[in-house]
Amino acid sequence: xxxxxxxxGEEVTRDIEPRTLLVHYLRDNLGMTGTHWGCDTSNCGTCxxxxxxxxxxxxxxxxxxxxxxxxxxxxxxxxxxxLDPVQEGFIQCHxxxxxxxxxxxxxxxxxxxxxxPDPSEAEIREAISGQICRCTGYxxxxxxxxxxxxxxxxxxxxxxxx
Amino acid sequence: MTVVExxxxxxxxxxxxxxxxxxxxxxxxxxxxxxxxxRGMGQYCDDVELPGMLHLxxxxxxxxxxxxxxxxxxxxxxxxxxxxxITGEDLAASNLAWMPTLSNDVQAVLATDKVRFQHQEVAxxxxxxxxxxxxxxxxxxxxxxxxxxxxxxxxxxxxxxxIIRDDLDGKTNNHCFEWEAGDKAATDAVFADADxxxxxxxxxxxxxxxxxxxxxxxxxxxxxxxxxxSGKLTLWCTTQAPHAHRTVYALVAGLPEHKIRIIxxxxxxxxxxxxxxxxxxxxxxxxxxxxxxxVKWMEDRTENLxxxxxxxxxVMRGEIAATRDGKIRAxxxxxxxxxxxxxxxxxxxxxxxxxxxxxxxSYDLEAAYAHMDAVYTNKAPGGVAYACSFRITEAVYLVExxxxxxxxxxxxxxxxxxxxxxxxPDQFPYESKTGWIYDSGDYEPAMRKAMAMAGxxxxxxxxxxxxxxxxxxxxxxxxxxxxxxxGPRKDMDILGLGMADGCELRVHPTGKAxxxxxxxxxxxxxxxxxxxxIAEEIGIPPEDxxxxxxxxxxxxxxxxxxxxxxxxxxxAAAALVARKVRDKAQIIASGMLEASVADIEYEAGAxxxxxxxxxxxxxxxxxxxxxxxxxxxxxxxxxxxAQICYNPENLTYPFGAYICVVDIDPGTAEVxxxxxxxxxxxxxxxxxxIIEGQVHGGLADGVGMALMEMIAFDxxxxxxxxxxxxxxxxTAMEVPDWxxxxxxxxxxxxxxxxxGIGESATVGSPPAIVNAVIDALKPYGVRHADMPLxxxxxxxxxxxxxxxxx
Numbered sequence: 025x026x027x028x029x030x031x032x033g034e035e036v037t038r039d040i041e042p043r044t045l046l047v048h049y050l051r052d053n054l055g056m057t058g059t060h061w062g063c064d065t066s067n068c069g070t071c072x073x074x075x076x077x078x079x080x081x082x083x084x085x086x087x088x089x090x091x092x093x094x095x096x097x098x099x100x101x102x103x104x105x106x107l108d109p110v111q112e113g114f115i116q117c118h119x120x121x122x123x124x125x126x127x128x129x130x131x132x133x134x135x136x137x138x139x140x141p142d143p144s145e146a147e148i149r150e151a152i153s154g155q156i157c158r159c160t161g162y163x164x165x166x167x168x169x170x171x172x173x174x175x176x177x178x179x180x181x182x183x184x185x186x
Numbered sequence: 187m188t189v190v191e192x193x194x195x196x197x198x199x200x201x202x203x204x205x206x207x208x209x210x211x212x213x214x215x216x217x218x219x220x221x222x223x224x225r226g227m228g229q230y231c232d233d234v235e236l237p238g239m240l241h242l243x244x245x246x247x248x249x250x251x252x253x254x255x256x257x258x259x260x261x262x263x264x265x266x267x268x269x270x271x272i273t274g275e276d277l278a279a280s281n282l283a284w285m286p287t288l289s290n291d292v293q294a295v296l297a298t299d300k301v302r303f304q305h306q307e308v309a310x311x312x313x314x315x316x317x318x319x320x321x322x323x324x325x326x327x328x329x330x331x332x333x334x335x336x337x338x339x340x341x342x343x344x345x346x347x348x349i350i351r352d353d354l355d356g357k358t359n360n361h362c363f364e365w366e367a368g369d370k371a372a373t374d375a376v377f378a379d380a381d382x383x384x385x386x387x388x389x390x391x392x393x394x395x396x397x398x399x400x401x402x403x404x405x406x407x408x409x410x411x412x413x414x415x416s417g418k419l420t421l422w423c424t425t426q427a428p429h430a431h432r433t434v435y436a437l438v439a440g441l442p443e444h445k446i447r448i449i450x451x452x453x454x455x456x457x458x459x460x461x462x463x464x465x466x467x468x469x470x471x472x473x474x475x476x477x478x479x480x481v482k483w484m485e486d487r488t489e490n491l492x493x494x495x496x497x498x499x500x501v502m503r504g505e506i507a508a509t510r511d512g513k514i515r516a517x518x519x520x521x522x523x524x525x526x527x528x529x530x531x532x533x534x535x536x537x538x539x540x541x542x543x544x545x546x547x548s549y550d551l552e553a554a555y556a557h558m559d560a561v562y563t564n565k566a567p568g569g570v571a572y573a574c575s576f577r578i579t580e581a582v583y584l585v586e587x588x589x590x591x592x593x594x595x596x597x598x599x600x601x602x603x604x605x606x607x608x609x610x611p612d613q614f615p616y617e618s619k620t621g622w623i624y625d626s627g628d629y630e631p632a633m634r635k636a637m638a639m640a641g642x643x644x645x646x647x648x649x650x651x652x653x654x655x656x657x658x659x660x661x662x663x664x665x666x667x668x669x670x671x672x673g674p675r676k677d678m679d680i681l682g683l684g685m686a687d688g689c690e691l692r693v694h695p696t697g698k699a700x701x702x703x704x705x706x707x708x709x710x711x712x713x714x715x716x717x718x719x720i721a722e723e724i725g726i727p728p729e730d731x732x733x734x735x736x737x738x739x740x741x742x743x744x745x746x747x748x749x750x751x752x753x754x755x756x757x758a759a760a761a762l763v764a765r766k767v768r769d770k771a772q773i774i775a776s777g778m779l780e781a782s783v784a785d786i787e788y789e790a791g792a793x794x795x796x797x798x799x800x801x802x803x804x805x806x807x808x809x810x811x812x813x814x815x816x817x818x819x820x821x822x823x824x825x826x827x828a829q830i831c832y833n834p835e836n837l838t839y840p841f842g843a844y845i846c847v848v849d850i851d852p853g854t855a856e857v858x859x860x861x862x863x864x865x866x867x868x869x870x871x872x873x874x875x876i877i878e879g880q881v882h883g884g885l886a887d888g889v890g891m892a893l894m895e896m897i898a899f900d901x902x903x904x905x906x907x908x909x910x911x912x913x914x915x916x917t918a919m920e921v922p923d924w925x926x927x928x929x930x931x932x933x934x935x936x937x938x939x940x941x942g943i944g945e946s947a948t949v950g951s952p953p954a955i956v957n958a959v960i961d962a963l964k965p966y967g968v969r970h971a972d973m974p975l976x977x978x979x980x981x982x983x984x985x986x987x988x989x990x991x992x
Contacts, residue, residue, distance in 0.1 A: 041317065048316075057233035058226020060454070062403050063487040067910035070403055098226035111224040115216055116198050116205060118879045122709030123223030124230065124403040124454030149918040156910070158403050158455045159709045161882030162918040167197050175200040 027091045031056070032100030042088055046080075047071045049087035050097060058098040058127050062156075069155025072128035073097045079135045081154075098127035101134065109172040109179075110134050119168030121159035128155055133169045141180075142173055204875075208729075210790060211722025214875045217714045218729070219707070228452040234409045234422045236480040240269055242470050243319035244483070245309040245326050246493065247301035250335040250564040250903025251348065254300055254308070254328065262311055262325035267318035269477055271326065273309045274298035277472065284353075285438055285468055288461070288680055289538065291362075291529035292353075293567060295465040300333070302350055302527035303566050304903050305492040307465040312473045312481055335564040335903035336360060338992050339501055339524040342561040350527060350562045362525050362560040367543040367620040373555035376516040380507035390505045391591045394972045394990045395580050397499040397524065397565070397897040398890075399491055399907075400572040401915060402708070404454020406494055407484035410470040414478050418445045423467060426456045427746025429704055430683060432738045434463055437681075439471070450736035456708030457887075457948075458571030459495050461532040461748050488908045495532070495568035496897055499524035500580045501990075504588040512598050514607045516553040516619075517546055519584060523560040523569070530567030532748070533576050534678040534685060540570050540577030541669050543620040547585035548629055548667045548841060549607040554619040564903045572891075573884060573948035575668050576749050586664040586953035587970070590960065594969050600663050600957065601642060605633060608665075615934075622669055624839045625933050626869075632929045633665060636843035636865040639927055645847060653965060658850035662958025666950035667841040670942040671754025675833050680745060684833070687751075688742025689759035691720060691767050692827040695813035697806030699726050701763075703735040704744020705756040710944060711876045712752065716760050718872050719938065723764035724771070725791020725805050742829060750840075750942035753872070754933075759832035761937040766828035771808045774826075777819040778803050778811055838933045838941035842866040844954040850962045855981035857893055857959055859920070862951070865927045869941035874928075877943050882924050884947025890916045891948075892955035896974045896991060 027049070028037040038053045050056045050073070061083055062070035071083040074096040101108040110133045113119065120126040129152060136143055136151040143151065148169045149162070157165060198204040209215050222228055259271040274296035277283040284292045297308050309326055313319035334348045341347060342360040351357045380386035408423040419441060425431050428448040436443035453460060466483045473481040485494070501522040507515045523539065525531065533540045539558050546554045570576055589607075593600040608629040609616050616624040645661050652659045675684035690702040701720050703712060712735060717728035734740055744756060768788060775793035776783040785796050794802040803811075812818070812826040847861040866881055894914040897907045907913040932939025952973065959975050960968055963983060971983040972990045982988055 043317070051232075052316075055235065056226075057229075060230070060404070061232070062405075063910045065487070065909050065911050068403060068487075102225055107224065114224050115220045116203065118217070118875050120220060120223055120709075121711070121879055121883065122403065122453060122455045123219070123228045126223055127226045130224065145923065153917045153919045156403065156915050156917060158401065158457070158887075158915070159883045160879060161884075161886035161924060162921055163882055163923050164879060166918065166923070171199060178200055 025088065027087050029090050029092065030094045032096055040087055044087045046073070046082035046085040046087045046090050050082065056097055056099055060124055060127060067156065069128045069132070070125050072131045072155065074131060074135065079132045098130060101130065108134060109175040110137065110169065113168040113171035113175065117164050117168040117171050119160065119165045125155060125157045129157065129165055133172065136169065137173055137176065141176060143169070209718065210725065210727065211718055212872050215714060215718060215728060215873055217711050218717065219711065219713045230404055230452050230454050231407045231409065231422055231424045232484045234451065236409065236411060239409065239480040239482055240312050240314060240477065241316040241319045242310055242312050242473055242481050242483040243323055244307050244466060244469065245323045246305040247297065247308050248304065249301055249330055249332050250304040250337070251333040251350065252301050252330040253333060254297060255331050256329045257309060258327040259309065261327070262322040265313070265318065265322045265325060267314040268311055268322045270312045270473060271309060271322070272472065282468065282472060285463065287528055287530040287567070288532040289529045290535065293528035293530060295468045299353060303564050304905055305489070305566065310469045312477060337564060337899050337901060337903050339522055339561060339563055342563050343559070350564060360562040362529050362562050363538050365539045365558045366556060368555035369553060369619070370555045373516050373518050373553040376553045377505065377507045377518060380515055385510045386507065387510050387595065388505060388507050389588070389592050389595050390503065391588060391970050392990065393502045393504055393584060393587055393970065395498040395500045395502070395583055396973055396991045398497050398572055398895045399897050399913060400457035400459035400495070400497060401491060401913065402455030402457055402459050405485040405487060405490040406460060406464055406466065407482070408467050408470050409480055409482045410474040411480035412474040418447065419471060420447045420449065421471065422449045422451055424453055424460045425450045426460045426706055426708060426748050428706060428736055428738050429743045430680060430745050431463060433683060434681060447739045450706045453706070453708040457573045458497065458748055460708065461571070462495050462530055464494060487910060491897070491913055492905045492908045493566050495530065495571040496566055497568065497572035497574055498580060499569065502584050504584050506588050506592050508592055510596065512596055512603050512606050514549050514551060514592070516551055517585060517588065519545060519556045521556065521558040523558055524563050524565065525560050525569055526563055526565040526567040528567040531569040533570050534672055534680060536677060537576065541575065542577040542581045544578055544618065544622050544667065544669050545581035545585050546618045546620055547582065548609060548665050550609045550613065551619050565899065573887060573945040575670050575945045575949055576672065578668050579949045579952070582666040582949050583953050586666065587956060590957045591969060601633065601637060604663065604665050605630060623836055624667065625836055625935055626931050627667065627839060627841055628929070628931050629665065629841060632841065632865045632867055633843040635927055635929060636845050636863050639865065639925055640845040640863045642845065656852065658852055658962040660848045660850070660958040660960070660962025662846040662954045662956065662961055664844045664950050664954035664957060667839055668750070668946060668949055669837045669839055670750035670945070671834055671838045672749050672751055673834060673837055683745060685745050686831050686833045687744030687756040687759050688829065688831045689756060689763045690742050690829040691763045693726070693767060693809045695810050697726060697809040698730045700732045700734060701760060702741040703733065703756055704742050705747040705752040706736040708747065710752065710880065711873070715872045715876060719757055719760040720764045723761055724768050750944040753940045754838045754936060754942045755832060755834050757940055758834065758937045759830050762832060763828050763830040766830060767826055770826060771805060773819050773822055774808045774811055775803050778807070835935045838869065838936055840866065840868040840941040840943060840946050842946055842950050844950050846954040846958040848955065848958040848962055850959065850980065855977045855984060857975055857980060859889055859922050859955065861925065862922055863925045864947060865929065866943060866946055867929045867931050868943040868946065869930065869932045869936065870939035871930065872940060878926055880943045881926055881947045884945060885924050885951050886916050886921050887948040888951025888955055889921050892952045892973050893975050894920070
């Protein structure tokens with residue numbers, strides 16, 4: 025079957041088996057390997073992407089279910105050569121080690137900051153609680169997301185002052 | 187000389203970036219690998235896509251122990267997208283059905299006679315895509331004749347136990363190996379004396395370290411590509427030890443070693459899970475050889491949890507002999523080790539129990555003795571993994587749990603008891619009673635620092651108040667010493683390969699450089715820290731140094747990254763290769779500055795004439811001179827490069843003091859880790875940011891093992907922890923914000939004094955957490971309970987119904 029979706033602002037169509045999972049559609053059919061696959065059971069969250077602005081686990085979403093919708097992946101975070109503050113925060117605060125969970129973590133973090141620009145540590149921990157990182161022990165991920173929140177707040181203050 | 191520094195909990199903010207000062211060598215430096223990872227541009231094994239690539243899937247046994255009666259693969263072969271279906275019998279025709287393990291045992295690549303653990307590899311399918319390969323597995327018809335299974339390690343040596351390894355000649359029981367350490371007679375004498383003496387005490391406890399799994403976020407897998415004309419195999423593989431793998435394939439499969447190239451691309455976490463050679467890798471190589479196309483095999487999560495390298499699974503009886511005023515005199519232990527169906531332990535050959543021999547911990551003893559029987563069971567093989575530093579996790583857990591048992595029976599503060607028994611600074615280098623030479627240490631400052639950071643006395647006061655009110659709060663301590671950096675080649679090898687590491691450094695004409703390593707990062711940040719080591723030694727900025735690793739065609743030989751060995755072994759190689767280049771640079775500088783070599787001094791990238799600081803050249807000037815026109819000093823070749831193979835003189839002995847604070851809900855028995863204070867000493871620090879990250883990750887591992895994680899089986903040998911719904915790994919909700927600090931006691935024999943930090947926290951944290959839980963349960967008269975301390979297990983313990991896990 026043909027499945028068409030808008031990925032990071034670009035419309036794509038592929039002829040796929042109906043059972044194809046969204047994570048495999050992205051990785052195998054489109055070659056977008058930034059989204060990872062880790063568990064099959066929605067537990068680890070390495071596969072998190074956005075569908076219509078909501079983080080979903082693409083390992084348990086059929087590609088066909090995303091047909092006609094807007095999908096955003098880690099490849100869409102950097103805009104015009106400028107990193108998203110979340111990406112910058114992960115670099116600045118050592119929020120990643122092996123980098124495997126990182127794309128999913130960052131997509132969830134971006135969604136959190138979009139609806140709550142000043143999250144507390146507890147709110148950040150809850151937001152990423154559907155995802156597993158084996159390397160960092162999470163504290164530096166929490167710091168990375170706080171870093172991004174502070175950066176965006178400072179930018180907003182600058183904009184409103186000017 | 188130990189330096190006690192302030193705690194390192196500084197957090198960067200956009201206003202106060204800790205990263206603005208770029209270090210010229212050691213210091214906090216952002217990672218060079220991160221820009222690609224945050225863009226989703228890492229290249230992991232499953233990201234490798236080659237033209238015409240096929241996909242391999244493995245059929246696994248539903249039984250823990252069964253005879254294979256027949257396999258019918260005709261329906262699978264008829265699947266339109268299937269290219270090949272291979273069974274053990276097919277492999278046996280080419281003598282490939284069995285392969286050696288890293289412990290001189292053999293393991294079935296595909297089962298021929300019988301299956302020996304649930305999910306053992308039975309056949310594989312190669313198909314055009316990954317879905318079709320899995321579809322075809324269901325078309326293979328295998329008839330099994332089930333046999334009784336050995337699941338409880340305590341019953342493995344019973345006279346009527348079914349024999350698992352009847353493939354081994356003359357095998358009449360399930361005994362795998364016997365091992366001992368220390369002096370039995372001397373230890374027994376101290377115990378007898380302590381038992382008889384009025385001021386003596388002997389404490390005993392049965393302690394289980396359950397089977398757990400490293401479960402890296404990326405599962406294991408590979409892409410095998412045998413080039414038909416040259417016959418050269420290129421294997422992209424999730425391996426922590428690419429060079430060791432290459433040599434093993436050469437020795438085992440008879441492939442010429444120069445026709446094998448192993449590429450370990452970005453690895454999504456290893457933790458020891460990616461050290462062994464798994465049947466899947468061999469299957470993919472065979473498939474590519476047979477079919478003539480590239481073949482990819484990637485495990486799914488269940489396959490990873492149920493069949494690849496597990497960790498721990500030691501049943502231990504610990505005993506301490508002491509005086510009643512708290513002087514520990516001797517430690518004794520009897521261990522039953524569950525090695526699963528094949529002895530797949532990845533450890534130095536002469537150390538079948540890994541480095542469990544350091545179970546004497548951080549204490550000065552009169553005597554120590556350990557005896558171990560290792561046995562086969564109908565479970566997956568493995569044993570050394572999950573950041574265990576070759577079984578030091580088990581050793582530290584045993585001694586640190588036992589010290590708390592002694593503190594309990596003496597009604598003594600566990601911190602005071604430890605302080606009273608530490609090896610003293612003037613005793614280093616210290617030879618332990620089991621023969622390990624501790625290189626350097628200064629334990630009391632680390633312990634005092636952790637207590638100060640925790641506010642130990644205040645915590646005890648708070649605990650006393652809470653106990654009055656019936657609230658359950660516990661404070662747990664662990665003090666560990668590790669032995670890492672395997673190792674000296676006179677003692678240590680894996681399958682005959684000495685545990686040395688090579689390093690090669692080339693300085694380009696413009697003063698930029700490339701350094702090639704034999705070790706391989708799985709997230710530890712080698713691309714950053716190894717550039718920093720070179721920078722520190724020869725003054726080329728870290729950003730001007732490219733670090734190449736994980737490709738056997740492009741790096742010198744060495745045994746890889748595990749057991750916290752990268753910094754102690756390969757880091758030493760990097761420092762020494764840089765010094766070799768520096769020595770040559772100094773000779774070139776002497777020619778450029780028209781001074782004798784002895785009159786040239788080096789500092790931070792510049793070579794100067796002593797007493798005439800105006801006359802100087804930089805390493806970059808020298809690099810151009812080395813490659814440029816004009817004469818060099820007599821007898822000197824052009825170029826500026828060097829290579830080295832480093833054989834460590836000894837292991838390094840990092841240590842640390844950990845304090846954990848827990849609260850337990852008396853109504854639900856749920857344990858909450860409220861605080862965790864970790865003071866680590868890994869000697870000289872290369873990059874404090876990365877060190878803190880290594881510690882944090884290990885602490886989360888500790889919470890997982892102590893409270894959540896266990897690979898469990900039912901009585902028939904069905905693994906009941908085969909998904910992440912059943913095998914619980916901590917999320918951000920179960921762990922606190924870590925409080926870290928450090929002291930610095932350099933290693934005297936390592937070129938830069940560094941000791942290794944990759945596994946310290948995984949080793950040191952589980953006993954601190956368990957000790958805290960037991961401390962919280964003191965009002966219930968609890969002296970010991972086994973991990974994982976899940977609410978149900980804690981509840982049972984509170985009711986006096988604690989049972990050890992199977």
